[in-house]
Amino acid sequence: MTPDEIQTLFTRNDGTYAFARWGRPIAPIVFGVEDETLSLVKGAVEAVATLAGHPMAETDPELGSNLMFFFFREWDELLAVPDLDRLVPDLSPLVARLKQADATQYRAFRFDDHHAIQAAFVFIRVTDQVSDIPADSLALSQVVQVMLMWGDQAFATVSPLAVLPETGATVLRPEIAGVIAAAYDRMMPVCADDASHALRMFARLQGDAGT
Structure with missing residues (x-):
């Protein structure tokens, strides 16, 4: 390039x-999918982290998990996730904007005092169009897009x-x-x-x- x-x-x-x-080991967790897709997402994280030479961890000392994937049918479902509004500021107006835009995905980041990535949140609205994408391709694409800002x-x-x-x-x-x-x-x-x-x-x- x-x-x-x-x-x-x-x-x-x-x-x-x-x-x-990322400035710390990545500790991923996935919500809203079956075990098969769960393993694909975590496998994609491991593959890209290995490429980068960046460590992974079972847990993050502050957040438990610092890379969270959410799969759901409607954006409003996010408003019912406990404490998510504490992790993602202004969650309600964000959901309203994403609904208005008919968005199918969104990524949010948090940064530490050194401005490195501290946490990332990946939101995937599973529409018919998204369902047509092979799960391994979807997982790899999303991981790549949160490995860096x-x-x-x-x-x-x-x-x-x-x-x-x-x-x-x-x-x-x-x-x-x-x-x-x-x-x-x-x-x-x-x-x-x-x-x-x-x-x-x-x-x-x-x-x-x-x-």
Whole structure:
């Protein structure tokens, strides 16, 4: 990827650059699915965390679980989840906006004092359209999108996933996998608001390509 392409991945709609990665081990939990889908989601988290070289944990000392996936039929169901309004500020107006937009997904983040990702919440409204997406593809796509704080339009036109023509298997696009791995390089910062960060990411991708 070029530096400009990397910069675009972390640019907000207002033109500002905003990057963050997880600063603590990831402890996932999944609500609203059967055991088979549960294992697919957790397997996707493990796969992407392994790619990034980032640790996972059974529990988070503050939240118990710090990466929460919610699958449901209607947005209003979130208002009945105990204490969710304490984890996601302004939950009621958020639900109202998502209903009005007829949204099928939403991701919310919390950050620690170092501006690293502290927790993430993934909300998936299971419509007929969503049900048509293979569960493994849906899980991998959602995990990729919470492994880093991406820009608003990062995957608006191109999915982070690709299908192997030989086997039909769904995989993470190599260039996106490279960006995630570079982002979690131990010499890289946990957050950045300057576009020069994209140049540092590019340099690490070039270094990996040369090894």
